[in-house]
Amino acid sequence: MGGKCSPITVEPECTLNRCKNDAILQLCNQGIIEEFDCSAAGKICDDGACVDAVPEPYCGNGVIERESGQQCDDNDFGGKTCASMLGSWYTGTLNCNDCQIDTSAYTLKAGCGNGKLDSGEKCEGSNLNGATCASLPGSWFAGTLKCNSCYYDTSGCWLKPGCGNGVLEGSEECDDGNLSNGDGCSSTCQQETDRYCMYD
Numbered sequence: 001m002g003g004k005c006s007p008i009t010v011e012p013e014c015t016l017n018r019c020k021n022d023a024i025l026q027l028c029n030q031g032i033i034e035e036f037d038c039s040a041a042g043k044i045c046d047d048g049a050c051v052d053a054v055p056e057p058y059c060g061n062g063v064i065e066r067e068s069g070q071q072c073d074d075n076d077f078g079g080k081t082c083a084s085m086l087g088s089w090y091t092g093t094l095n096c097n098d099c100q101i102d103t104s105a106y107t108l109k110a111g112c113g114n115g116k117l118d119s120g121e122k123c124e125g126s127n128l129n130g131a132t133c134a135s136l137p138g139s140w141f142a143g144t145l146k147c148n149s150c151y152y153d154t155s156g157c158w159l160k161p162g163c164g165n166g167v168l169e170g171s172e173e174c175d176d177g178n179l180s181n182g183d184g185c186s187s188t189c190q191q192e193t194d195r196y197c198m199y200d
């Protein structure tokens with residue numbers, strides 16, 4: 001048994017790596033504690049471990065940090081436009097206020113379908129510009145006026161019966177659309193056979 005003892009080299013087996021402040025403390029199998037500086041590796045000590053430093057999100061760094069509720073940052077709107085946020089009728093410039101998208105600087109393009117009464121349009125959607133069936137030429141119409149492609153749709157309007165509505169009805173001998181006498185059709189819609197006698 002004359003074996004020769006060779007030195008045994010034991011690599012330290014470190015089972016615990018903890019940093020404290022900026023230093024890592026390595027607790028190794030032989031009780032060796034080695035200290036390492038987190039900052040030397042460009043890291044920081046976080047909850048006992050050396051980790052990569054992650055900058056805190058903040059408004060103004062040009063990066064949209066959605067996890068902290070940012071919708072934009074500087075001039076980065078994440079691809080959003082007035083049209084994508086408000087609808088295809090909208091154009092203009094988005095603003096970024098406190099990393100929230102401000103759409104108030106929009107421009108609404110003119111046209112039928114934009115929800116707003118533009119010049120040249122009789123009506124738009126439910127906006128009839130104050131018109132009703134009764135306000136259409138003459139006051140003989142009743143019913144519900146509608147808007148279709150920015151023009152009045154009178155299909156829901158109906159003509160009230162009576163003398164003076166311009167339509168021959170019932171016992172009317174004539175209806176010239178007015179209630180004047182002496183014009184060939186009397187105020188009761190009877191023919192005035194000799195209109196000139198009226199002026200004798």
Ligand SMILES: [Ca+2]
Nearest residue numbers: 058059063073
């Ligand atoms: Ca940011």
Ligand SMILES: [Ca+2]
Nearest residue numbers: 111112116118
């Ligand atoms: Ca319009």
Ligand SMILES: [Ca+2]
Nearest residue numbers: 162163167175
């Ligand atoms: Ca009539």
